[in-house]
Amino acid sequence: MTVRIRFGVLGPVTAHTAAGEPVALRGPMHRSVLARLLVARRRVVPVTDLVDDLWVSPPEGAVGAVRTFVAALRRAVEPGRPPRAPAHLLVTRGAGYALLADPDDVDAWRFERTVADTATADPPAVLALLDEALAWWRGPAYADLPDAAWARADRARLTELRLLAVERRARAQLDLGTPDAAVADLDAHVTASPWREEGWRLLALALYRGRRQGDALAVLRRARALLAGQLGVDPGPELRTLETDILRQAPRLDRPAPGAPATASTADDAEEVWARTASAHARLAGGSRVRLESAVALLRTLAVTGPDGLRVAREQRAAAVAAAEQLGDPELTARVIGAYDVPAIWTRSDDPAQAAGVVAAAERALAALPETGHRPARARLLATVALESRGTRDPRPLECARRAEELARDLDDPALLAFALNGVFMQSCHRTGRSAARDAIGAELVALATRHGLPTVEVLGHLIRLQAHAAVVDVAGADRHADAVDDLGRRHDLPLAGVFTAWYRALRADVAERVPDAEAERAYRTAAYGSERAGMPGLHDGLLALALLGLRTRRGLPLDDDGADYGPYEPWVRPVLDPGGTAPADIPDPPADLLAEALWTLVARAATAAGDRAAMARARDALAPAVGEWAGAGSGLLTFGPVAHQLDLLDGA
Numbered sequence: 001m002t003v004r005i006r007f008g009v010l011g012p013v014t015a016h017t018a019a020g021e022p023v024a025l026r027g028p029m030h031r032s033v034l035a036r037l038l039v040a041r042r043r044v045v046p047v048t049d050l051v052d053d054l055w056v057s058p059p060e061g062a063v064g065a066v067r068t069f070v071a072a073l074r075r076a077v078e079p080g081r082p083p084r085a086p087a088h089l090l091v092t093r094g095a096g097y098a099l100l101a102d103p104d105d106v107d108a109w110r111f112e113r114t115v116a117d118t119a120t121a122d123p124p125a126v127l128a129l130l131d132e133a134l135a136w137w138r139g140p141a142y143a144d145l146p147d148a149a150w151a152r153a154d155r156a157r158l159t160e161l162r163l164l165a166v167e168r169r170a171r172a173q174l175d176l177g178t179p180d181a182a183v184a185d186l187d188a189h190v191t192a193s194p195w196r197e198e199g200w201r202l203l204a205l206a207l208y209r210g211r212r213q214g215d216a217l218a219v220l221r222r223a224r225a226l227l228a229g230q231l232g233v234d235p236g237p238e239l240r241t242l243e244t245d246i247l248r249q250a251p252r253l254d255r256p257a258p259g260a261p262a263t264a265s266t267a268d269d270a271e272e273v274w275a276r277t278a279s280a281h282a283r284l285a286g287g288s289r290v291r292l293e294s295a296v297a298l299l300r301t302l303a304v305t306g307p308d309g310l311r312v313a314r315e316q317r318a319a320a321v322a323a324a325e326q327l328g329d330p331e332l333t334a335r336v337i338g339a340y341d342v343p344a345i346w347t348r349s350d351d352p353a354q355a356a357g358v359v360a361a362a363e364r365a366l367a368a369l370p371e372t373g374h375r376p377a378r379a380r381l382l383a384t385v386a387l388e389s390r391g392t393r394d395p396r397p398l399e400c401a402r403r404a405e406e407l408a409r410d411l412d413d414p415a416l417l418a419f420a421l422n423g424v425f426m427q428s429c430h431r432t433g434r435s436a437a438r439d440a441i442g443a444e445l446v447a448l449a450t451r452h453g454l455p456t457v458e459v460l461g462h463l464i465r466l467q468a469h470a471a472v473v474d475v476a477g478a479d480r481h482a483d484a485v486d487d488l489g490r491r492h493d494l495p496l497a498g499v500f501t502a503w504y505r506a507l508r509a510d511v512a513e514r515v516p517d518a519e520a521e522r523a524y525r526t527a528a529y530g531s532e533r534a535g536m537p538g539l540h541d542g543l544l545a546l547a548l549l550g551l552r553t554r555r556g557l558p559l560d561d562d563g564a565d566y567g568p569y570e571p572w573v574r575p576v577l578d579p580g581g582t583a584p585a586d587i588p589d590p591p592a593d594l595l596a597e598a599l600w601t602l603v604a605r606a607a608t609a610a611g612d613r614a615a616m617a618r619a620r621d622a623l624a625p626a627v628g629e630w631a632g633a634g635s636g637l638l639t640f641g642p643v644a645h646q647l648d649l650l651d652g653a
Contacts, residue, residue, distance in 0.1 A: 005018075009106070012139065023076050033066070038099060045096050050096075051063060114129050126168060141159060174205060186202055201239055292324055303342045313342070331374065334366075338383070380404075442464030471633050473512070499531050503524075511630075520551055576609075585615055600619055602640070628644070
C-alpha cells in the first residue's frame with residue numbers, strides 16, 4: 001500500500017505521513033539530500049551535483065555515500081513499497097535522482113500557490129487563506145541548513161514571499177475595516193524588515209485609520225530616520241505622499257463606505273481595480289488558448305509596474321510558454337512567446353536558465369511553423385531569440401536579430417519593429433566600441449515611439465542613448481536623456497526606469513563632478529540599494545563591488561579585497577586583486593555585453609602585471625575598437641577610465 005508523505009521546508013526540514021506521523025530521516029546528511037531534491041522541484045539532480053553540494057571537499061567514496069543516503073531516504077519516504085518494486089516517489093533518472101512529490105505535499109509549494117491565489121481573491125478570502133498559509137511557517141526556510149549555498153536562492157525567495165503575504169494580509173484587514181488588528185503584526189513586520197517601505201506605509205495607514213494620527217506620523221518619521229541614517233536615502237514617493245495626506249487629513253485615506261463606487265485614487269483602490277479586472281477575465285475569457293494569449297498581455301503590463309510585478313511576470317511567463325507548447329499548436333506557441341515584448345536594456349540575463357528555456361521553445365516553434373506565411377509570428381520569435389540570448393558571441397542570435405528587423409521593416413509594424421530593434425541592441429556587443437551604433441538604434445526607437453505613442457519603447461530609446469553618450473563622457477547629452485527617462489517614468493508610472501538613471505547620476509558625480517571619494521562611494525551605494533530592490537539580479541549582482549573597484553582604480557586608491565561580492569565578475573577581478581593566482585592565459589573572454597570594455601581592461605591589467613605579452617596583445621586587440629570610449633561607461637553605470645589610457649599602458653609595456 002502506498003503511503004502518502006508530506007514534506008516541510010518552512011522551518012527545519014521534515015517529512016511526515018498524511019496522518020501526521022513523523023518519518024525518521026536519520027542524520028543531517030539525509031536531511032540535506034532531501035532538501036536538495038526538494039529545491040530542484042521534481043527535476044533531476046545529478047549525483048555529481050549532490051556530491052558538490054554536500055561537501056566543500058568531497059571525500060573519497062563520496063558518490064557511493066550519496067547513493068547510500070538516497071537508498072536510506074527512499075526506504076523512509078516509500079515505506080509501503082514492496083521489495084524490488086520500482087520507486088515512484090524518489091526515482092533514479094540516468095545519473096541522478098528526482099523527488100516527484102505532489103505539489104500539495106510540500107509546504108513551500110502550497111504556500112506559493114496560496115499567495116498567488118490571493119492576488120484575485122476578495123478581502124475575506126485573502127484573510128482566511130493567508131491566516132492558514134502563514135501558520136505553516138515553523139521558522140526560517142531550511143532552518144537546519146543555514147550555510148547551504150544551494151538553498152540560498154530558494155530561502156530568499158520564500159522569505160520575500162512570506163513578507164509579501166504579511167503585507168497582503170494587512171491590506172485585507174484594512175479593507176475589512178479592522179485596522180487595529182493589523183497594527184501589532186505590522187509593527188513586528190517593520191521591526192524585522194525595516195527596509196520594506198510598504199510595511200511602514202501600511203502600519204502608518206492602519207494607525208491613522210485607528211484614529212492614532214500622532215502615532216502614524218511618528219512611524220513615518222521613524223522610517224525616514226532609519227532609511228536616512230542607515231542607507232543615506234530618503235523615503236520613496238508613497239511614504240512621502242502618505243505623510244502629506246495624513247497632515248492634511250485627506251479624505252481618500254479613509255476606507256470607502258460599503259457600496260461606495262470604486263476609484264483608483266490610492267494604491268489600495270488601484271490594486272482592487274486590478275484584482276477585479278483579473279477576476280472578471282478569469283470568469284469571462286474563452287478557452288485555454290484565449291486565456292493564454294491574454295494572460296501574456298497582462299504579464300507584459302505587469303513587468304513594468306515595479307519589482308514585484310517584474311518577478312511575477314518572469315515566473316509566470318515560463319509557465320505560459322510551457323502551457324502553450326503542451327497544446328501542440330506551434331502558431332499559438334509563437335504568439336504566446338512573441339507577445340512578451342517587454343523592453344530590455346541590460347545585456348546580462350536575470351534568469352539565464354529561464355532565458356535558455358524560452359530560446360529553446362522559440363527555436364522549436366520556428367522549426368514547427370509552416371515555411372510560408374506567419375511572418376509577424378516568425379519575426380517575434382526571431383526577436384525573442386535575439387533578446388533572450390544575452391552576452392553571447394554565438395552568431396545565431398545576431399542573425400536572428402537582423403532577420404527580425406528585416407521582416408518588421410517589410411511588414412511596417414511599429415511595435416514589431418521596436419521589438420526587433422531591441423533584439424538588435426541586445427546583440428550589439430559582439431565587439432567593443434560600438435556606442436555610436438547603439439546611439440543610432442536608440443534614436444530610431446525614440447522617434448518610432450514618439451510617432452506611435454509607445455512610452456515604454458521611448459524610455460528604452462532614451463536609456464540606450466544615455467549609455468551611448470556616457471560611453472564618451474558626453475555629460476550634457478547623457479543628462480538630457482536621463483531627464484527624459486525620469487519624466488516619462490513619472491508620467492507613465494514606470495518606476496524601474498529610475499534604477500538606471502540613479503546609477504548614471506552616481507557615475508556622473510564620480511567622473512564629471514569629481515566629488516570626494518567618500519561621497520562618490522556613497523552615491524554608488526545608494527544606487528545599488530535601488531537596484532537590489534528592483535528585482536533584476538542580472539543587473540545588481542556584483543555591480544556595486546565592480547563600480548567601487550573602478551572608482552578606486554581611477555583615483556589611485558588601495559585595491560583592498562575586503563570580502564566584496566563581485567558575483568559574476570569574479571573571474572576578471574580576482575587576477576587583478578590576487579596577482580599570480582590565475583594565469584592571464586586562463587582568464588576567459590568577457591561576455592559580449594555592456595561591461596565588456598571594463599572587463600577587458602581588467603584582463604589588460606592582469607596581463608601587464610604578469611608580463612604576459614600574448615595576453616596583453618589579446619586584450620589590446622579587444623580594446624582597440626573602443627579607443628574613443630571610457631571602459632565600462634557605455635553601461636551608464638560605472639567606468640575604469642579612458643580606453644585610450646589603457647591602450648597606452650599596454651603599448652608601453
